[in-house]
Amino acid sequence: MAASLSLKGVDLHFGGVKVLQDVTFDVEPGVIFGLVGPNGAGKTSLFNCISGHYKPNSGSITISGTEVLGSAPYRLARLGLARTFQQPALQLHATVLENVLLGGHIRLPGWPVSWALRLPYTARAERGIRAEALELLNRAGLGWAAGLPAGELSHGLHKGVELWRALLSKPALLLLDEPAAGLSHGEVEQFIKTVRRIRAEQDITIIIVEHHMGLISALTDRVVVLDHGRKLMEGTAAEAQSDARVIEAYIGKDAADDAA
Amino acid sequence: MPAMSSVLANKSTRVILIAVVAIALVVAPLILPAFTNQTLVRIGVYAVAVLGLNIVMGYTGQVNLGQIFFVGLGAYVTAYGVNHDWNIILVFVAACVVPGLVGLLVALAAARLGGLAIAMVTIALPIVGVPLAKRLDEFTGGSQGTSARFTDAPDWSGLYNDQWQFYIVLLVTAAAFLLGRSLVRGKYGRAFGVVRENEAVAASMGISPYRTKVLAFTVASIFGGASGFLYLAAVQYTSPETLSFGHSISLVAAMVIGGAGSIAGALIGGAYYVFVPQLTNAIDPNLTTISQGAILLVVLFLLPQGLVSLPRVVRRLFRRRTSRSSLPGNPPQNSPVHQPATDAAREGLEKTERQDRS
Numbered sequence: 331m332a333a334s335l336s337l338k339g340v341d342l343h344f345g346g347v348k349v350l351q352d353v354t355f356d357v358e359p360g361v362i363f364g365l366v367g368p369n370g371a372g373k374t375s376l377f378n379c380i381s382g383h384y385k386p387n388s389g390s391i392t393i394s395g396t397e398v399l400g401s402a403p404y405r406l407a408r409l410g411l412a413r414t415f416q417q418p419a420l421q422l423h424a425t426v427l428e429n430v431l432l433g434g435h436i437r438l439p440g441w442p443v444s445w446a447l448r449l450p451y452t453a454r455a456e457r458g459i460r461a462e463a464l465e466l467l468n469r470a471g472l473g474w475a476a477g478l479p480a481g482e483l484s485h486g487l488h489k490g491v492e493l494w495r496a497l498l499s500k501p502a503l504l505l506l507d508e509p510a511a512g513l514s515h516g517e518v519e520q521f522i523k524t525v526r527r528i529r530a531e532q533d534i535t536i537i538i539v540e541h542h543m544g545l546i547s548a549l550t551d552r553v554v555v556l557d558h559g560r561k562l563m564e565g566t567a568a569e570a571q572s573d574a575r576v577i578e579a580y581i582g583k584d585a586a587d588d589a590a
Numbered sequence: 591m592p593a594m595s596s597v598l599a600n601k602s603t604r605v606i607l608i609a610v611v612a613i614a615l616v617v618a619p620l621i622l623p624a625f626t627n628q629t630l631v632r633i634g635v636y637a638v639a640v641l642g643l644n645i646v647m648g649y650t651g652q653v654n655l656g657q658i659f660f661v662g663l664g665a666y667v668t669a670y671g672v673n674h675d676w677n678i679i680l681v682f683v684a685a686c687v688v689p690g691l692v693g694l695l696v697a698l699a700a701a702r703l704g705g706l707a708i709a710m711v712t713i714a715l716p717i718v719g720v721p722l723a724k725r726l727d728e729f730t731g732g733s734q735g736t737s738a739r740f741t742d743a744p745d746w747s748g749l750y751n752d753q754w755q756f757y758i759v760l761l762v763t764a765a766a767f768l769l770g771r772s773l774v775r776g777k778y779g780r781a782f783g784v785v786r787e788n789e790a791v792a793a794s795m796g797i798s799p800y801r802t803k804v805l806a807f808t809v810a811s812i813f814g815g816a817s818g819f820l821y822l823a824a825v826q827y828t829s830p831e832t833l834s835f836g837h838s839i840s841l842v843a844a845m846v847i848g849g850a851g852s853i854a855g856a857l858i859g860g861a862y863y864v865f866v867p868q869l870t871n872a873i874d875p876n877l878t879t880i881s882q883g884a885i886l887l888v889v890l891f892l893l894p895q896g897l898v899s900l901p902r903v904v905r906r907l908f909r910r911r912t913s914r915s916s917l918p919g920n921p922p923q924n925s926p927v928h929q930p931a932t933d934a935a936r937e938g939l940e941k942t943e944r945q946d947r948s
């Protein structure tokens with residue numbers, strides 16, 4: 331079941347720095363939603379608020395109607411939330427397969443004692459999740475890398491491994507923080523196809539933070555533009571790109587005047 | 591397919607290897623001299639303690655300088671049980687459960703404190719433990735210590751004591767290593783690893799860093815207790831000296847030298863713990879500390895991943911010489927640790943940890 335997300339009046343301060351101010355928007359279940367804005371606008375901070383890594387000073391964040399503000403982040407995975415990080419955070423010495431398997435943690439049954447005793451049901455679950463992780467990697471054309479230490483892969487592939495790690499948890503709401511940063515043109519095309527396939531195959535809501543406007547236009551149903559921690563506008567990607575306030579935020583007021 | 595056949599070959603060689611080692615271990619005490627048996631027994635004793643330490647420190651990355659406290663506690667519980675004529679199975683269970691519970695309580699409190707605070711709490715354990723063992727002489731026999739004989743070979747076995755003890759230690763050590771190996775290989779092993787490397791990522795996978803640390807610490811304490819049971823089975827005597835802080839540091843050194851984050855490394859660590867003092871004593875009894883330090887530095891300098899990485903390092907050297915690596919993609923220049931986003935997420939996690947407390 332794809333999840334819905336609702337933010338109301340989210341404020342986040344660090345000391346005197348207002349990182350987010352009164353951010354309010356809703357994400358319908360099943361959509362691909364874009365979150366854009368200039369560097370430092372607060373996009374990653376907003377993701378951190380949704381995933382529980384940051385605690386907003388005020389406001390409300392609900393996932394499918396459940397208030398998550400103030401929940402420990404590890405509890406949110408069980409509500410169907412999964413995310414990637416702007417800087418891929420893989421275990422570089424572990425294999426790619428082991429990295430992806432982490433995403434399966436919440437789907438595996440059993441207590442430490444049953445795993446230490448290797449009770450048949452834990453062994454079966456482990457075999458099952460491994461097969462599933464390998465299948466994901468194979469379909470992504472990454473099967474060859476499964477047994478390699480993640481540290482030996484390129485930056486672009488790290489982003490991919492993070493995506494498959496997040497997907498192995500079967501999320502209902504997936505947050506992708508700049509999934510295309512540093513990717514080549516061909517890799518971006520490939521990524522767009524992958525996200526379309528994921529949406530076609532599973533019931534999932536996806537929120538993408540991205541500076542690559544081509545990707546945002548190609549994938550998203552709706553976008554919110556953030557600037558200096560405030561919501562600047564909300565609409566389709568095309569509307570955002572032609573919105574004067576957005577152009578101004580991105581290239582500065584003077585340049586916007588020159589362009590006009 | 592060559593890859594497939596090499597996997598099969600690998601698997602069958604492994605099965606044969608395990609069978610050979612198992613038979614050798616069963617036959618060995620019958621033919622080896624008593625002194626060698628006793629040495630092997632002591633390796634087993636400390637390997638179990640190092641295994642536990644490895645789970646909390648090597649795998650989960652939580653500095654624990656108090657492992658010897660749990661070894662000593664297990665030894666005292668064993669002595670108490672034996673001297674009160676408990677059934678030996680009950681003694682063993684108590685020697686694991688009591689340190690396990692104490693470890694759980696300590697971890698519930700200490701794992702809330704981040705980073706070095708955990709280390710400080712664990713330092714306190716042996717420091718408090720020694721005077722405590724001296725004071726509680728009703729249970730511990732005070733400064734003189736307490737002895738308990740329960741591992742003399744029974745008549746029906748026809749074995750000598752050292753052989754009988756060997757089999758007891760072998761049984762428990764093998765069981766501990768099998769359990770430890772299974773634990774670090776699946777769901778919880780991955781959780782340990784990600785908590786060690788990046789708590790923010792752990793949390794986003796639905797893994798509570800706090801609970802995972804408590805689990806690892808408790809498991810380490812249980813293995814410490816089992817090691818204490820084995821210690822008493824082998825030495826038949828324990829005193830406050832058993833749980834002195836210096837021994838705890840030696841356990842950490844043995845764990846790192848054997849190989850942090852490696853099950854086989856724990857076994858090597860046990861051997862290191864037993865052999866190196868013998869070796870340095872043989873060189874010059876006046877210089878044991880210095881020569882032990884020198885050995886530590888040399889091993890860590892040459893093999894930062896511990897002795898267990900020796901075959902890997904040799905293989906890699908060999909491969910590098912024969913052909914330059916031809917892997918696709920470039921190794922990433924960015925380690926997540928140094929990236930601002932992850933650092934920010936970490937700061938966020940501290941808040942999470944505070945959340946956990948409620």
Ligand SMILES: Nc1ncnc2c1ncn2[C@@H]1O[C@H](COP(=O)(O)OP(=O)(O)OP(=O)(O)O)[C@@H](O)[C@H]1O
Pocket residue numbers: 344347349367368369370371372373374375376416934937938
């Ligand atoms: N933990 C923190 N402590 C203090 N300030 C922070 C923290 N996290 C973020 N900020 C500040 O909040 C602002 C928004 O940062 P954020 O990373 O959310 O921006 P962003 O929109 O993701 O930018 P980019 O496109 O560069 O990734 C920045 O000014 C940043 O310095």
Ligand SMILES: [Mg+2]
Pocket residue numbers: 373374375416
């Ligand atoms: Mg960002």
